[in-house]
Amino acid sequence: MTGNAYPIDVWGLLAALLMVALAAGVSGLMRLGIGRSLLWSACRALLQLCAMGLVMGFVIHAGDPWLVVALLAVMLVAGVQITLSRAKGVPRGLAGPVLLSLAVTLLLMLTVVTGLIVRPTPWYAPQLVVPLAGMLLGNTVSALAVGLSRFFESMQERRDEIGTLLALGASPWEAAKPSVVSSIRLGLTPTTASLASAGIVTIPGMMAGQVIAGGDPLGAAKYQFVILAAIAALTLLADGLIMLCVYRTCFDAEGRLRPARTTARTAAKATA
Structure with a gap:
């Protein structure tokens, strides 16, 4: 000890x-x-x-900020690979949208947490930024994989419904929106459950780790809430952004639903 x-x-x-x-x-x-x-x-x-x-x-x-940036870049690339390997029934060619979604939302959340909430000195403090990025990415990667799988599964299940909506004058977004909403909700379910049970049913990992390491329990609780709030916001933003990037791959230039067999080739061309 x-x-x-x-x-x-x-x-x-x-x-x-x-x-x-x-x-x-x-x-x-x-x-x-x-x-x-x-x-x-x-x-x-x-x-x-x-x-x-x-x-x-x-x-x-x-204490070199460029080493922090390099490590975050490696974590992002690994996050893209893990997301696509976990997602089921997802067409090829989505690495670009996934990387964009993860990078934009992660940088936004890191800026908010480090710039407005914790305010470390220096601003790139590795002992804060790197673990924080790891926790945010870990949860977001799982949510994106679930969301992408659910979206393309839903679009396949709703092909007849989508065709009818398009024939009645609906836009591609209006036709795809139910699938987008269901995928985002499914991706957010674990995060919502974690928020609801934190402190009553469970003592989350970061809080438990700080307490075991000898940290102040109340301070650990504050950090844990910040992490859970950031994860919830990041998951919603990342899921929403990736859906905006990929839903168009299910439709052609004239707004018609593409055959399922061409979706993979279209997604690859759209992200080339």
Whole structure:
């Protein structure tokens, strides 16, 4: 123990891996078919987190704003890749809109949090900006993947309805709007649930981590609320922006609904 903090040694990490290994064993006994992927994911997470910890330590001690920018850029590119790999039934060629949505909304939220709420010195303080960006991106990536999957699934399910709306004089936006709304709502559901249960049902990760590390519980609660508020705003803005970017790919230049088989080629051309 150092001060009021409780550091984790190598044996603690091995014990944590053992818990996952036991869960993987139970999966094998029940023939769920997820034991190997569960164990592999846990090992991968440990390596990735330790690597990020080392990188963050270097960036924090260096205090160079350009290193902070470079690390954020790498995180954004990784966020795009993860978003597209998680989304199901999504056409190719959406890397550009996803990157634009993540970059614009992340920079906006970071500016608000660092410039108006926390006001660190210096303004690019790595120990604040990098973890904050990671938490915001982690939640937004999941929401975008869910939202994109739901949007294209809904557009496919509503093909006849959309065709009727267009025939009656509706614009492409008016025809696609129900799918846009349902996808944004679905993407926001986990965030809304987290806001509603925070402090009563759950003690969120950032607050729990600060308290375990010896921080003031009330101060940790304030930080956690700022993070949850920023995540909610970022998720809504990012989902809305990506929907505005991609809904047009479902229609041709004359506002007619494209055949499903051409959507992937159209999306690739639209973002080229």
